[in-house]
Amino acid sequence: MADYRQAGVDLDAHAVLVRRIADLAGRASRPEVLSGVGLFSGAMGLPQGLGDPVLVASTDSVGTKVLLAAACGSWDEVGRDVVIHCANDVVTSGASPLLFLDYLAVHALDATQTLGLVGGVAEACRQAGCALLGGETAQLPDLYQPGTFDLAGTMVGVTERSRLVLPRAGVGDAVLGLPSSGLHTNGFSLVRRILAETRTDPRAHQAELLAPSRLYSGDVRRLVEAGLPLHGMAHITGGGLPGNLDRVLPPDADAVLDPASWERPTVFTWLQRLGGIAEEEMRRVFNLGIGFCLVVPAEIAGQALALLPEARRIGELVPGQGRVVWR
Amino acid sequence: MADYRQAGVDLDAHAVLVRRIADLAGRASRPEVLSGVGLFSGAMGLPQGLGDPVLVASTDSVGTKVLLAAACGSWDEVGRDVVIHCANDVVTSGASPLLFLDYLAVHALDATQTLGLVGGVAEACRQAGCALLGGETAQLPDLYQPGTFDLAGTMVGVTERSRLVLPRAGVGDAVLGLPSSGLHTNGFSLVRRILAETRTDPRAHQAELLAPSRLYSGDVRRLVEAGLPLHGMAHITGGGLPGNLDRVLPPDADAVLDPASWERPTVFTWLQRLGGIAEEEMRRVFNLGIGFCLVVPAEIAGQALALLPEARRIGELVPGQGRVVWR
Numbered sequence: 001m002a003d004y005r006q007a008g009v010d011l012d013a014h015a016v017l018v019r020r021i022a023d024l025a026g027r028a029s030r031p032e033v034l035s036g037v038g039l040f041s042g043a044m045g046l047p048q049g050l051g052d053p054v055l056v057a058s059t060d061s062v063g064t065k066v067l068l069a070a071a072c073g074s075w076d077e078v079g080r081d082v083v084i085h086c087a088n089d090v091v092t093s094g095a096s097p098l099l100f101l102d103y104l105a106v107h108a109l110d111a112t113q114t115l116g117l118v119g120g121v122a123e124a125c126r127q128a129g130c131a132l133l134g135g136e137t138a139q140l141p142d143l144y145q146p147g148t149f150d151l152a153g154t155m156v157g158v159t160e161r162s163r164l165v166l167p168r169a170g171v172g173d174a175v176l177g178l179p180s181s182g183l184h185t186n187g188f189s190l191v192r193r194i195l196a197e198t199r200t201d202p203r204a205h206q207a208e209l210l211a212p213s214r215l216y217s218g219d220v221r222r223l224v225e226a227g228l229p230l231h232g233m234a235h236i237t238g239g240g241l242p243g244n245l246d247r248v249l250p251p252d253a254d255a256v257l258d259p260a261s262w263e264r265p266t267v268f269t270w271l272q273r274l275g276g277i278a279e280e281e282m283r284r285v286f287n288l289g290i291g292f293c294l295v296v297p298a299e300i301a302g303q304a305l306a307l308l309p310e311a312r313r314i315g316e317l318v319p320g321q322g323r324v325v326w327r
Numbered sequence: 328m329a330d331y332r333q334a335g336v337d338l339d340a341h342a343v344l345v346r347r348i349a350d351l352a353g354r355a356s357r358p359e360v361l362s363g364v365g366l367f368s369g370a371m372g373l374p375q376g377l378g379d380p381v382l383v384a385s386t387d388s389v390g391t392k393v394l395l396a397a398a399c400g401s402w403d404e405v406g407r408d409v410v411i412h413c414a415n416d417v418v419t420s421g422a423s424p425l426l427f428l429d430y431l432a433v434h435a436l437d438a439t440q441t442l443g444l445v446g447g448v449a450e451a452c453r454q455a456g457c458a459l460l461g462g463e464t465a466q467l468p469d470l471y472q473p474g475t476f477d478l479a480g481t482m483v484g485v486t487e488r489s490r491l492v493l494p495r496a497g498v499g500d501a502v503l504g505l506p507s508s509g510l511h512t513n514g515f516s517l518v519r520r521i522l523a524e525t526r527t528d529p530r531a532h533q534a535e536l537l538a539p540s541r542l543y544s545g546d547v548r549r550l551v552e553a554g555l556p557l558h559g560m561a562h563i564t565g566g567g568l569p570g571n572l573d574r575v576l577p578p579d580a581d582a583v584l585d586p587a588s589w590e591r592p593t594v595f596t597w598l599q600r601l602g603g604i605a606e607e608e609m610r611r612v613f614n615l616g617i618g619f620c621l622v623v624p625a626e627i628a629g630q631a632l633a634l635l636p637e638a639r640r641i642g643e644l645v646p647g648q649g650r651v652v653w654r
Contacts, residue, residue, distance in 0.1 A: 039574060043383045044379060055372075057461055058368040059429070066466055080395045134386055136386045142516070150432055157368070164370060187539050192469070
């Protein structure tokens with residue numbers, strides 16, 4: 001892994017850890033990789049057969065989900081999350097994940113924590129089909145409290161220029177929603193406040209709270225390979241449906257969503273009841289069960305739904321002002 | 328800038344800031360950029376004329392230099408540092424910087440701080456010739472102390488496959504050193520300890536301590552365009568010359584360096600005297616005035632030095648065990 005080194009205090013432990021990280025990264029490689037671990041940068045070729053390749057890139061972090069992971073002593077899930085979150089961002093442009101680099105900043109290197117996190121990162125890279133080409137593990141004791149860490153990453157995907165999806169939604173289009181696995185990586189500042197105020201032990205609800213994000217690259221690929229036109233895609237992250245689907249709306253259309261058109265996962269109803277959270281705030285903060293939206297011409301909505309059995313038609317575009325409104 | 332949004336508390340202030348960040352990013356673009364700010368990911372094509380492109384990527388952070396920048400209330404320099412640091416990593420493979428994404432994590436959004444940092448990032452992207460294609464600004468008040476922040480970034484460069492530089496150094500090669508501008512981004516944990524123990528106000532030495540890193544892409548390009556063979560390049564970061572040049576040494580050769588062959592910048596002698604630091608530790612922690620090393624066949628060293636007037640011949644490879652030793 002490029003740059004997995006640092007002038008740390010315990011250089012021997014660090015060297016052992018770097019070798020084990022390199023092993024993990026080696027298991028998340030691709031044939032196009034030319035150099036990885038140990039040099040200053042990782043190098044890889046492009047997949048064969050691309051005539052006019054376009055790169056698509058996104059950087060993101062897991063946010064305060066890391067604090068809940070730390071409280072639960074559970075690392076693998078957020079390691080996977082950071083990869084899948086960035087992959088889903090890249091997938092909105094119709095690109096396939098190609099290479100990933102992680103950034104892990106810690107108070108002090110703890111082998112269980114670091115290998116758990118990087119193990120999750122490597123596992124999700126395999127799932128997403130991208131190479132773990134590099135990363136940085138920074139020991140910054142004066143910046144991070146003992147036990148805490150921050151985890152971010154960068155995904156670079158690639159697509160044929162003719163297949164790049166740029167938003168071109170319009171009135172009459174249908175909005176399809178793909179189910180989330182739960183909270184994904186957003187809303188954890190509110191979740192942690194609810195848990196603290198109600199003295200609820202997160203470890204008793206760990207599986208639901210830390211469930212890794214769902215990856216949507218396979219769903220999108222199925223539609224693209226069927227030649228179906230996509231007018232826009234939205235990854236539902238911080239800001240919920242109103243704060244993300246709006247990014248692919250034209251200024252003269254609103255998306256009208258029917259919240260009865262999909263089932264809300266129990267983790268959201270539980271959190272809402274536990275914290276006494278207003279429906280308005282729930283909608284602004286959480287994905288509420290829809291992790292990814294596809295905007296498609298209404299006439300192909302049926303075909304798309306037939307290819308994606310878990311998808312639901314959750315709304316449509318009507319004349320408006322570029323906002324998301326609720327039926 | 329892709330993903331420059333978040334469900335923050337002050338969403339209006341955030342929206343204004345996002346627009347100003349987008350303006351800054353727009354001034355660090357390239358003609359190949361297809362989409363940037365406001366979507367979930369940024370997209371760009373590859374430069375014209377590449378037959379078999381290879382991508383080269385690196386993620387890194389500014390380390391605890393951010394804490395010194397915070398103490399001085401000075402942001403632009405570390406913003407530039409994160410870009411240049413990653414660019415120099417990519418340059419070691421012979422690649423040219425193509426696109427950059429930054430990751431800024433803060434306690435709370437402060438317009439002066441954020442715009443100072445991102446302004447520095449954008450300025451350095453222009454200098455390095457890459458597009459600022461995206462980034463993430465995360466408000467994580469429970470993870471970061473008031474006023475503190477972390478800054479990381481990812482650079483993707485590109486090169487023709489036939490011009491990719493992978494280490495192939497051997498006994499007899501010469502080591503050329505290019506001057507650093509000072510500390511660059513490494514050794515700041517030690518610097519801060521020295522300043523604290525001697526009650527030295529960093530603001531009185533701000534210019535020397537925070538001087539942005541030097542970019543080496545132009546120097547390397549000059550050698551590549553002259554057709555000179557490069558057997559390896561090392562970016563001198565945490566670990567100093569012994570901990571970085573060793574990464575491009577073969578297992579059967581040592582690099583013997585002559586510390587009298589270049590001038591040590593005054594910031595290092597001042598810090599060494601102020602903190603009473605042993606020479607051994609100085610060499611292990613700081614770049615000591617050499618920010619980048621080129622390993623070249625001895626017979627072309629003269630030609631290379633003629634093209635790079637600031638470079639010095641600082642050592643040579645002799646039979647050994649892959650270590651850096653001092654004459």
